[in-house]
Amino acid sequence: DGLIVYKVRHIFMGVFESKVWRARMVRDMGPEATGRLFPGFEPGYLMILPPGSTSPGPLDDGLKELAEGAAGLNYLNEMDSGSNSWVLCGAETATGKPILAGDSHRGLDTPSVYYQNQVACPQFDVVGLSFPGVPGFPHFGHNGRVSWSVTHTAADYQDLYVERFKEGEPGKYLYQDQWLDAETHDETIKVRDGGDVHTTVTVTQHGPVIAGDPAKGSGLAFKYTATEKPSTWPEILWKMLRAENNQELVESMRGWVDPCNNLLFADIHGDMGYLCRGRIPIRSRVNGWLPVPGWTGEHEWEGDIPFDELPVSINPPEGYIATANNRPVGDDYPHYIAIDFTPEFRVKRVTEGLKSLHRPTAEDMAQVHAQRVSIPALAYLDVVNQVEPLNEASKAAKDRLLNWNGEMDAGLVQPTIYSAMRDALLKEVLETNLTEKLADEAWHPADRGLGSFSNRLKARLVAMIGQDDRSLLPKGDTWPTAVARALSKAVGTLSERLGEDMDQWRWERVHQARPKHNLSAAFPELADLLDPPAIPTSGDGDTPLQGGYSPADPATVTSLSVARYSYDPANWENSLWVVPLGSSGHPGSSHYADQSETWRRVKMIPMGYDWDRIKASCETEQTLNPD
Numbered sequence: 050d051g052l053i054v055y056k057v058r059h060i061f062m063g064v065f066e067s068k069v070w071r072a073r074m075v076r077d078m079g080p081e082a083t084g085r086l087f088p089g090f091e092p093g094y095l096m097i098l099p100p101g102s103t104s105p106g107p108l109d110d111g112l113k114e115l116a117e118g119a120a121g122l123n124y125l126n127e128m129d130s131g132s133n134s135w136v137l138c139g140a141e142t143a144t145g146k147p148i149l150a151g152d153s154h155r156g157l158d159t160p161s162v163y164y165q166n167q168v169a170c171p172q173f174d175v176v177g178l179s180f181p182g183v184p185g186f187p188h189f190g191h192n193g194r195v196s197w198s199v200t201h202t203a204a205d206y207q208d209l210y211v212e213r214f215k216e217g218e219p220g221k222y223l224y225q226d227q228w229l230d231a232e233t234h235d236e237t238i239k240v241r242d243g244g245d246v247h248t249t250v251t252v253t254q255h256g257p258v259i260a261g262d263p264a265k266g267s268g269l270a271f272k273y274t275a276t277e278k279p280s281t282w283p284e285i286l287w288k289m290l291r292a293e294n295n296q297e298l299v300e301s302m303r304g305w306v307d308p309c310n311n312l313l314f315a316d317i318h319g320d321m322g323y324l325c326r327g328r329i330p331i332r333s334r335v336n337g338w339l340p341v342p343g344w345t346g347e348h349e350w351e352g353d354i355p356f357d358e359l360p361v362s363i364n365p366p367e368g369y370i371a372t373a374n375n376r377p378v379g380d381d382y383p384h385y386i387a388i389d390f391t392p393e394f395r396v397k398r399v400t401e402g403l404k405s406l407h408r409p410t411a412e413d414m415a416q417v418h419a420q421r422v423s424i425p426a427l428a429y430l431d432v433v434n435q436v437e438p439l440n441e442a443s444k445a446a447k448d449r450l451l452n453w454n455g456e457m458d459a460g461l462v463q464p465t466i467y468s469a470m471r472d473a474l475l476k477e478v479l480e481t482n483l484t485e486k487l488a489d490e491a492w493h494p495a496d497r498g499l500g501s502f503s504n505r506l507k508a509r510l511v512a513m514i515g516q517d518d519r520s521l522l523p524k525g526d527t528w529p530t531a532v533a534r535a536l537s538k539a540v541g542t543l544s545e546r547l548g549e550d551m552d553q554w555r556w557e558r559v560h561q562a563r564p565k566h567n568l569s570a571a572f573p574e575l576a577d578l579l580d581p582p583a584i585p586t587s588g589d590g591d592t593p594l595q596g597g598y599s600p601a602d603p604a605t606v607t608s609l610s611v612a613r614y615s616y617d618p619a620n621w622e623n624s625l626w627v628v629p630l631g632s633s634g635h636p637g638s639s640h641y642a643d644q645s646e647t648w649r650r651v652k653m654i655p656m657g658y659d660w661d662r663i664k665a666s667c668e669t670e671q672t673l674n675p676d
Contacts, residue, residue: 100367132200144619147315150414152610160634185286195316196616204309205387210255210343219263275307311372322363392508411617419651420593435529459557469539472600557585581642625653
């Protein structure tokens with residue numbers, strides 16, 4: 050069961066849902082209007098390699114590729130987890146050895162998705178964060194010689210193909226003017242307390258059909274690197290756990306398939322580096338935008354990016370590497386990786402935070418974890434200064450915003466006003482530029498494709514306001530007038546929700562992590578035992594101190610740090626970590642949620658590594674005897 054969860058979660062770390070959403074936009078609005086809302090890379094955004102470099106932002110190429118992909122969708126008319134990580138070289142740290150730190154962002158699982166543990170055997174001794182039920186430490190850990198961590202690359206390794214099936218013979222599909230035989234087999238799904246469900250699975254050369262109906266002539270086939278051919282990832286993990294240095298760690302990743310990660314590492318020899326690990330197919334960039342025609346043969350995979358050509362950097366001269374799901378490389382890289390990267394806001398603050406430290410220790414890295422100044426908030430203050438308030442309440446809100454430094458701090462009122470204003474502006478832009486149905490779905494995202502689009506559009510509006518690009522506004526409108534309307538709506542909404550007293554609109558009242566155990570809904574009488582208390586949090590989706598939320602439900606944090614860590618290869622005993630709840634999954638345990646307050650204050654606790662020290666300080670010791 051653990052392996053099934055592992056694989057299913059990785060399927061949904063891909064980007065195929067974004068392609069489906071863009072396809073719907075193209076179908077209803079056309080490629081040009083879609084391209085205005087999603088042009089591809091934003092110019093000037095920070096990339097991972099080389100550290101400090103920025104993206105050129107190929108807007109024109111993106112529109113061309115989108116239009117080309119849209120041409121293949123005419124036949125479809127009848128159908129329808131972010132993180133931060135950074136590594137600082139030894140020349141810049143207090144110890145003379147590199148320090149590796151970061152945190153993983155996901156929805157808050159209860160119990161915690163990451164399990165803090167240490168596993169020792171004759172072959173290795175590794176401490177880190179693991180998925181319960183999944184072997185090894187594929188994401189975060191150290192083995193006493195080398196440490197590693199990951200963030201999601203957002204690489205594109207999943208494609209959707211529009212297949213044409215033969216009328217009257219749904220077992221045949223068209224490919225380059227020939228009718229090929231699809232593989233079909235029947236499956237029975239056992240339903241608890243219900244009847245069996247029987248279904249026919251159709252598989253083309255591009256993969257299983259996951260949408261549409263071959264009997265009606267069309268379907269969407271799903272091609273995915275991790276299901277196209279077998280993977281030997283347990284063998285790779287075995288090599289990873291025994292790596293003696295950075296070079297062996299990198300070499301152990303040869304053959305890694307899924308998910309694609311930004312892998313950072315630092316070892317006891319003073320080396321540090323980056324590898325984009327994973328299997329990324331070589332094919333047309335058009336595949337990255339939309340579902341593509343499966344019958345033409347023009348969008349096939351042409352092998353994979355060779356392992357030795359994957360982005361990699363060892364001991365870069367800049368002295369640091371930072372990742373936050375942003376674009377890894379620029380246009381000079383010869384292969385297509387993806388287009389659905391996260392804006393630079395978090396990685397820019399991480400980089401600035403790193404550069405502000407002087408000879409830091411592993412403990413000092415918490416200052417980077419705690420970065421809560423929002424770059425978009427500072428950008429909005431420029432246009433807020435130009436706003437003519439529509440009423441007295443808006444004027445009071447404007448005055449508060451202009452007396453603010455952009456910190457998304459839980460105890461402040463300004464983050465609440467800013468977020469509500471920004472969300473109101475996003476809603477108006479969606480309603481202005483999308484059909485009524487698409488706008489409603491984008492505002493209440495039911496899948497990751499919709500959520501990704503809305504978040505990218507929020508980021509795009511920051512750039513458009515700064516450039517005075519009014520192409521998404523009604524004719525004759527300006528950004529100051531649009532923001533004035535949004536501010537008025539925000540104040541009205543907050544007054545209804547929180548009362549007229551603006552002093553009570555603190556961010557902590559509306560921005561909370563709400564842990565929910567999966568069983569508490571089924572057994573509401575046990576909810577008080579199963580569900581830990583809500584945790585007021587600082588930050589938002591644009592800050593390293595992560596606190597993302599859906600605009601349709603701003604009171605619940607949906608993306609936050611589910612584990613923070615800081616590895617010190619100079620002395621592993623100085624390494625630190627923390628999770629938002631606790632190390633136990635048992636609601637009756639004192640360790641079920643005992644790290645919550647430490648996590649809320651953005652502090653960490655000792656990780657430990659030496660077994661003698663661990664035994665000397667442990668609360669209990671349990672021995673399992675196979676006899």
